Structures are given as structure tokens and as C-alpha cells.
Amino acid sequence: MTGYSRQVEQLVGEMTLPEKLGQMTMLAASLVVTGPPGPDNPVTLVQEGRVGGLLNTWGHDEIREAQRVALTQTRLKIPLYFGVDVLHGHRTIFPIPLAEACAFDRDLWRRTARLSADEASRDGIQMTFAPMLDVCRDPRWGRISECPGEDGFVNAEYARAKVRGFQNDHEDKKRRLMGVAKHFVAYGAVQAGRDYAQVDVSERALAEIYLPPFKAAVEEGVCGIMPSFTDLAGVAMSAHRALLHDLLRVKWGFNGVIISDYNAIAELMLHGVAADLAEAASLALKAGIDIDMMAGAYENGLPLALERGLVSMDEIDACVRRVLHMKEQMGLFEDPYRGLETQSPGPDVMPQHRAAARDAARRSLVLIKNRGELLPLPRSIKHIAAIGPLADRQSELMGPWCMAGDERETVGFLQGLREVFAESEIIHAKGAKVEGEIEPQLVAQAVAAANASDVVMLCLGEERQHCGEAASRTRPEPFECQLDLARAILATGKPVILVLATSRPWILPDWLVEGSQSILLAMFGGTEAGRATADVIAGDYNPSARLAISWPFNAGQIPAYYNMRSTGRPHDPNNGFSTSFIDAPVAPRFMLGDGLSYTRFELGSLQADPLVIDESSTLHLSIDVQNTGGRAGEATLFLFIHDPVAQVTRPSLELKDFAKADLNPGQSKTIRFALSADQLSYPGLDLKPRLDDGRIDIIVGTSAHGRDQKRVSVEVKRKS
Numbered sequence: 001m002t003g004y005s006r007q008v009e010q011l012v013g014e015m016t017l018p019e020k021l022g023q024m025t026m027l028a029a030s031l032v033v034t035g036p037p038g039p040d041n042p043v044t045l046v047q048e049g050r051v052g053g054l055l056n057t058w059g060h061d062e063i064r065e066a067q068r069v070a071l072t073q074t075r076l077k078i079p080l081y082f083g084v085d086v087l088h089g090h091r092t093i094f095p096i097p098l099a100e101a102c103a104f105d106r107d108l109w110r111r112t113a114r115l116s117a118d119e120a121s122r123d124g125i126q127m128t129f130a131p132m133l134d135v136c137r138d139p140r141w142g143r144i145s146e147c148p149g150e151d152g153f154v155n156a157e158y159a160r161a162k163v164r165g166f167q168n169d170h171e172d173k174k175r176r177l178m179g180v181a182k183h184f185v186a187y188g189a190v191q192a193g194r195d196y197a198q199v200d201v202s203e204r205a206l207a208e209i210y211l212p213p214f215k216a217a218v219e220e221g222v223c224g225i226m227p228s229f230t231d232l233a234g235v236a237m238s239a240h241r242a243l244l245h246d247l248l249r250v251k252w253g254f255n256g257v258i259i260s261d262y263n264a265i266a267e268l269m270l271h272g273v274a275a276d277l278a279e280a281a282s283l284a285l286k287a288g289i290d291i292d293m294m295a296g297a298y299e300n301g302l303p304l305a306l307e308r309g310l311v312s313m314d315e316i317d318a319c320v321r322r323v324l325h326m327k328e329q330m331g332l333f334e335d336p337y338r339g340l341e342t343q344s345p346g347p348d349v350m351p352q353h354r355a356a357a358r359d360a361a362r363r364s365l366v367l368i369k370n371r372g373e374l375l376p377l378p379r380s381i382k383h384i385a386a387i388g389p390l391a392d393r394q395s396e397l398m399g400p401w402c403m404a405g406d407e408r409e410t411v412g413f414l415q416g417l418r419e420v421f422a423e424s425e426i427i428h429a430k431g432a433k434v435e436g437e438i439e440p441q442l443v444a445q446a447v448a449a450a451n452a453s454d455v456v457m458l459c460l461g462e463e464r465q466h467c468g469e470a471a472s473r474t475r476p477e478p479f480e481c482q483l484d485l486a487r488a489i490l491a492t493g494k495p496v497i498l499v500l501a502t503s504r505p506w507i508l509p510d511w512l513v514e515g516s517q518s519i520l521l522a523m524f525g526g527t528e529a530g531r532a533t534a535d536v537i538a539g540d541y542n543p544s545a546r547l548a549i550s551w552p553f554n555a556g557q558i559p560a561y562y563n564m565r566s567t568g569r570p571h572d573p574n575n576g577f578s579t580s581f582i583d584a585p586v587a588p589r590f591m592l593g594d595g596l597s598y599t600r601f602e603l604g605s606l607q608a609d610p611l612v613i614d615e616s617s618t619l620h621l622s623i624d625v626q627n628t629g630g631r632a633g634e635a636t637l638f639l640f641i642h643d644p645v646a647q648v649t650r651p652s653l654e655l656k657d658f659a660k661a662d663l664n665p666g667q668s669k670t671i672r673f674a675l676s677a678d679q680l681s682y683p684g685l686d687l688k689p690r691l692d693d694g695r696i697d698i699i700v701g702t703s704a705h706g707r708d709q710k711r712v713s714v715e716v717k718r719k720s
């Protein structure tokens with residue numbers, strides 16, 4: 001008994017070896033967007049039963065045609081499945097994950113995944129290569145834009161929300177997407193942020209930081225896992241049996257499919273751990289990879305590996321069963337054209353999708369500076385200059401992986417401003433290209449526009465091509481020509497609202513931060529980025545997002561993040577022999593949790609109950625938060641712990657929970673948190689969870705800074 005259906009067993013029994021290997025193969029169709037070029041004619045491959053699923057194709061005609069061939073022209077008539085990187089939207093594009101993480105809003109994360117699933121499923125897609133859960137502290141890495149930031153706990157909460165939204169939220173099964181959590185594991189720690197480079201992190205870092213998001217995804221029932229391209233301490237992840245098989249499958253009980261990354265199995269030869277395709281394929285199979293994406297390694301390598309006795313037919317059959325079972329779960333045997341009865345709606349057809357995108361973008365936008373309360377701007381303002389190479393470049397605001405996104409449906413900053421400040425005169429000047437030589441006449445036009453205005457919205461940033469895969473930068477900072485423009489605009493003396501449309505934290509010069517009166521970290525906000533930004537500028541939305549990623553002062557500070565471990569010489573500005581730089585601060589410029597609101601929130605004292613706990617206790621915490629300013633707004637509260645004495649060094653702060661509270665002026669609410677003893681434990685010397693007797697500090701604040709944090713200490717007294 002294998003636990004699979006009769007249909008699965010019957011098919012496996014009837015299949016030839018090439019047909020089995022076909023089911024274990026995923027190929028890119030015509031719309032290939034990454035990696036080496038796809039096969040010339042996927043249709044022939046489908047006819048010959050040499051492919052089980054296609055990636056990067058969608059739409060009624062494309063999917064129907066490929067499926068028709070599979071159902072009518074192959075021997076066993078097994079339907080194909082279709083997978084796409086639906087990371088932050090399908091047709092309607094939501095903010096990039098690094099921006100959406102800043103909302104610290106589980107409901108939002110879930111909602112946008114659900115809407116993405118709705119749209120993608122109507123385009124014939126059943127699988128998304130998401131969520132991407134690569135905790136990253138290195139803005140040099142282009143793919144930082146795809147991840148939910150620097151903290152393992154935030155990544156884990158994001159994982160749960162996204163898996164629910166993609167896979168479970170729709171009553172109607174055909175509207176669901178199967179998630180593939182990626183890239184397992186620690187891809188975000190590539191050396192020097194150089195994409196595809198080596199990874200060498202400790203077992204402790206894996207246990208504390210990099211594995212928990214994947215564990216959370218598996219606990220939520222994620223259907224697939226994709227190993228990363230990289231190695232981990234010398235073991236290529238596509239061949240990592242200890243992590244893929246022993247940990248993921250056996251210890252965590254993951255019973256979904258493991259899908260290789262693009263061409264990754266063949267790349268085992270380039271990693272230098274396989275002499276030929278047969279060895280590469282057998283390493284991947286033995287490690288636990290069920291599906292070979294684009295390497296042709298299973299199709300061409302496994303027959304030889306069988307001959308050489310490197311693998312067995314049973315091992316191959318186990319993968320085929322998992323793939324066929326997945327197709328059953330997708331409902332493809334019942335309805336191979338599932339989802340295709342109506343067209344994918346998209347923002348222009350579905351006003352509620354647009355509204356959701358605008359809401360998501362507003363909730364993701366971080367107001368990091370607002371000197372003299374320049375913002376929000378009054379509607380009565382007469383002249384606003386919209387300046388900068390990103391002011392009118394809506395296509396860039398869709399960010400990476402905006403597969404079916406359409407720039408014509410996307411609203412840029414200029415358009416958003418024009419609509420929201422309909423009574424004001426908006427003067428537009430590009431001022432500079434995104435990158436390249438400075439063009440004096442463009443700068444002169446921009447300076448003239450600034451001089452003719454009451455306030456300047458200066459939109460600096462990147463293009464889509466500067467971020468995502470294979471877009472690492474040693475200098476994650478504004479391009480020179482943009483800095484020249486900014487200098488000229490600041491020199492006009494007009495108040496400047498700096499809007500940064502970036503995919504990653506940027507290293508900002510001090511003069512730019514100091515000279516700008518307000519700074520909005522808009523990042524890439526998607527389809528409604530422009531309107532959302534204008535909503536915040538006008539005060540129609542009171543900003544509530546907080547950074548999920550720290551912004552370093554300079555590249556030499558990388559990695560800079562909030563939860564550094566204690567050292568024997570903790571940083572002390574008055575002691576030269578404490579951990580410091582002599583030329584830069586230790587803390588990043590902006591830290592996790594930073595972000596402003598147009599109102600003020602005050603915290604009451606933090607209460608804990610009980611004050612003495614043991615290993616079976618649940619600790620209840622409560623704190624009052626009051627809106628003491630003049631506008632309604634949403635407070636974001638962070639709950640950290642600090643364990644002052646443990647077997648191993650602990651971070652000065654560890655995030656354990658977060659919550660939001662919507663408050664009218666004067667209103668206060670009591671926010672409650674509950675922590676299990678488990679959540680207070682840490683991986684001990686042997687990496688097993690450990691809780692020691694003694695004090696643990698609980699800290700609640702509106703950021704990771706000390707300013708308004710409230711503390712309480714509890715005593716652990718174990719029973720055993």
C-alpha cells in the first residue's frame with residue numbers, strides 16, 4: 001500500500017520509463033523569461049509524453065492548446081499542469097514582497113495572495129513558485145526585492161499568510177494555486193550578495209533564522225518546495241539529501257513535491273559534484289527532487305543512472321506517484337481545463353482588484369522622515385513639481401516577476417498626483433535618466449519646474465532590470481546622474497518630498513537625507529503605486545507601514561540588521577574598544593520597525609501574567625496604546641524578547657509577534673499577545689529547543705529602537 005489512489009497506481013503500472021521521466025519534467029513554454037532558452041517546439045515534446053508540466057505560459061488559448069495536445073495526442077492522456085512565478089500578483093500587481101512585508105499585516109498578505117490566485121487560475125495556472133522566503137540582510141543581492149525582509153519570524157508569518165491565501169482561501173477549488181516555497185534554504189545569504197554565489201552559514205543560523213519560514217510553510221500545508229541554486233557549506237542544495245530528505249521529508253513530514261530550480265540539476269556538474277548528467281540526476285533524485293525544471297537531467301540522465309545501478313525504478317516511481325497525486329489534488333483529472341471558463345479579470349475589469357492594489361500599496365508605504373510636518377500636503381496647494389526619472393515610469397513600479405502585469409494598467413506617481421490633487425497645477429520634469437550621463441538641459445528644466453512650485457515630489461529609483469535575479473550590485477545606491485539632479489533640486493531651497501522607488505534598501509548620502517524634508521520609501525508598489533503614494537501625500541491615508549528591512553548607512557556596514565547577537569564588547573560610543581566602526585555608526589540608518597505616522601501613539605505599561613512561568617505555561621501580555629494625535633491612524637506594535645543569560649549568545653532583541661491597532665484620535669485599545677514557553681526557548685548548544693531558569697525580558701515598542709519601548713521581565717522556573 002502506497003497510500004495513493006487507484007488511478008495513480010494504475011497509471012504508474014502502465015507507464016514506460018520515458019513516460020515516467022516525462023511526468024518528472026517541467027519545461028518552459030514559449031514565454032520563457034529566465035535561464036537558458038527553452039525547447040524550440042514544446043508541442044512535440046508534449047505529444048511524445050516527455051513533459052508533465054509547463055512553466056511561464058498562461059492564457060486561454062495557450063493553455064487550452066497545450067492541454068488539448070496532452071489529452072488527445074499522448075498515449076496515456078495525462079493532463080499537464082501549469083506553473084508561473086505569481087509572486088506579488090498576476091495581472092493586478094501588488095507591491096513587491098519586500099515592500100508588502102512592511103505592512104506587517106497578515107490579513108493583507110493573505111488577501112493579496114488570494115486575489116492573485118483568483119486571477120492566475122482564470123488564466124489556466126495551477127501552481128505558483130511562491131512564496132519566496134529567503135531571509136536576507138544584504139541589499140547588494142538583487143533578489144532581496146522578492147523576499148519579506150531580514151527577520152526569520154516575519155518570513156515565517158508571511159509564509160503562513162501567503163500559503164493560506166494561495167492554496168486554501170477559495171471555497172471554489174479551481175481558484176486555488178498550489179504554492180511552492182522557495183528557495184530552500186539560505187539563498188539570501190549568498191556571499192557578498194552576489195547572485196548564485198556560495199552560501200556558508202552555521203547550523204545555528206539555519207535553525208534560528210533560515211529554516212523557520214520553511215517550517216511554517218510546511219505546517220500550513222504548502223504543496224511544493226524548491227531548493228535553491230546554491231550550495232550550503234559545500235553541499236549543493238539540489239543534492240542535499242540531509243536537508244531535503246532527512247529534514248524536510250522525514251522529520252517535518254513534508255509530503256508534497258520538490259521541484260528543482262531552473263536547470264539546477266544539470267548545474268550540479270558545474271558545481272563540481274557530478275561528473276555527468278547521470279550522476280547529477282541520481283544525486284538530485286536521491287536527495288528527493290521529484291521534478292526537474294528545465295535541465296533535461298531526468299529525461300537524459302536517469303536512464304543511464306538506472307543502467308549503472310545508481311538509482312532504482314522504485315525511487316523513480318515514488319516521484320511519479322507524487323507528481324500524479326499532485327495533479328489529482330489540482331483537480332486536473334476531473335477538469336483539465338479548470339479555471340478557464342472566464343478570462344482573467346485584471347484591474348481594469350475588476351474595480352475591486354484595483355481597490356485592493358491601492359490599499360495594499362498604501363499599507364506598504366513607509367514614511368521615514370517628515371520634518372516640520374510637511375506632509376500631508378493641503379489640497380489647497382497651488383503648484384507641485386513632480387520631478388525625477390521615476391516620476392512618470394509606471395512600468396518600473398511593477399517590479400520583478402510581474403508576469404501578466406500590463407504597464408498600461410499601472411498608475412505612476414505623476415498620474416496619481418494629478419488625480420488626487422486635481423485642483424493643483426502639477427509641473428512635470430524628468431530631470432535625468434535613471435542611469436547614465438547627466439544631461440544639463442534636463443536638470444535645468446527640472447530646476448525651473450521646482451522654482452515655479454510650492455513643493456517638489458522628487459522621484460528617484462531603479463528600473464526593473466536593476467533588481468531581481470542576476471541583478472546584484474556592489475553599490476546599492478542612487479545612480480550618479482540622479483544624485484546630480486537631487487543636488488540641483490535641493491539647491492532651489494524648495495521643500496522636497498523624496499519618493500524612493502527602489503527594489504532594495506539604498507545607501508543614501510547624508511546630504512540627501514538631511515536636505516529632503518520628507519522621505520517616502522515607496523519601493524515598487526505595483527499597479528496602483530502612483531495613486532497610493534498620492535493618497536499618503538494628501539493624507540487620505542495615514543501611513544502605517546514600518547520597515548521590514550534595515551537600510552544601512554554605507555555598503556561597508558552590510559550586513560546591518562536589528563537583531564545582532566550580544567558580544568563581549570557591546571557597542572558603547574564612549575569606549576573605543578567596544579564593537580564599532582571608526583568611520584560609521586554601528587546601527588543602520590533606518591532599522592526594522594522604523595516608520596512614521598501623521599498622528600502619535602503612546603504606550604501604557606506592559607503587563608505580564610503570570611510573572612513566573614514554567615515549560616508548560618502560556619505567557620499573556622497586554623499593553624494599552626492610545627492615539628494622542630489629531631488624526632485617525634493605525635499603530636504597529638512589535639513584541640521582542642531578550643534572554644540575558646543562556647547557553648549561547650542571544651540577540652539583543654528577537655521579534656516574537658506584532659500587531660496593528662486602528663485608532664481614532666484620543667482612542668485607546670488594549671493589545672494582547674500570548675507567548676508559549678516554546679516561543680521563549682532557543683536552540684541550545686545541541687540545537688535542541690531549550691528554556692533555562694532565570695529572567696527573560698519582554699519588550700514592546702513601535703520600532704526596534706529604545707525610544708518608546710516598554711519592558712517587563714518574567715522569571716522561568718522549570719518544573720523538571
Ligand code: BGC
Pocket residue numbers: 034035055056085129182261262469
Ligand atoms: C528562479 C526561480 C523561478 C524559476 C522559474 C529561476 O530562475 O530562481 O525563483 O521560480 O526561475 O521561473
